[in-house]
Amino acid sequence: MTSNVRILLVDDDESNRLTMSVLLEDEGFEIAVASSFAEAREVLSAPEPRFDAVLLDHHLGDGLGTELVPLVRARDGSTKVMLISGSVADDELVAVRFDALVTKGAYFPDVLALLRRTLAG
């Protein structure tokens, strides 16, 4: 069951944001989107709504997604953090605690399977 599971998708690439959010909605998730570091920080600074997971692009045009992770953790410790990154060798990734790593440009069925495993874990 994916109804009432709320996901925040943070991605500065408009095409990927649109396709990923529509496909996730099609699977029954409730999706909120942020198109920049600043917009995501604003969403995460508000106490509501609660998110079950945040899909967080690492390289945002105006900041690093990893710098938003402490904000997500402080807001709600049960929210899962899934980082979207081009490389597992990214130096900044070592410093943060995240629940799953999504390869940038991944095919939706693979992302969906990983999301379901992460939410269940």
Next chain:
Amino acid sequence: MSEPEDPQLQAALALRVRELERELAEARRARAGELRGERLGAVGQFAERMGHDLRNPLAAVRNAHHYVSRRLLATEVGKDVRIAQFMALMEKELKLCARIIDDLLDFARERPMLVTACPLRPLIDDALASIQHPPLVKLSNLVPDAFPTPNVDRDQFRQVIVNLVTNAVEAMPPERGGEVQVAATATGSELAVSIVDNGTGITASDLQRILEPLFTTKLKGTGLGLAIVNNNVQRHGGVLEVESTVGVGTTFRIRLPRTIQVHAGQEATP
């Protein structure tokens, strides 16, 4: 200029000429190596740039196609045989593009190795299960359950097996099919994993160049697949060998030292 008549002087001169010729040949080889290195560096930078730039738009197109395909095939229009055929064709070709981009990025970046003890037979099973192959091509895992466990970077080594077996599958004549066997042997100092096919084989001239980056005999290939395989094997401290007979088949052999210095879960240098 006339030659000196002193035989000793003649012999000394001849010796010096041979030495100079040898030094010149060595210098030429070294320069060729430098040029190859510079070329590879430039190719690597270009590959990385291309890969990064193409990955996002391709992902958006591929995921949009996934959505449209799912919706369209559930309608009356989707029952048109050509619609289903062309949607499948688009998916197949988009997947190929994604694989080419993955190859470019794999070639360009040297991610740290994560070397752990990986039982070989399940690793081969996992790799073979991910390879799409025609029904006439049989894939066999001949690695015994009790084979000594190698220390490898699991993802990289799995990719090595997937690339070599995929190449072997593609080398099979479609009308007769064939078999690809993955086998392993162990000696005191090394482990060897062999990928043996009874496909079309490789000509002697292609065999000399087959591990060079950008060399390909495929219609749709970057020529990076085997270069990546070779690089990954070398990063494990191993050696990739190949022998082939046209019309009989090809064997790729990965020879790995049994003692790769590792700390489980840590970056390791073979």
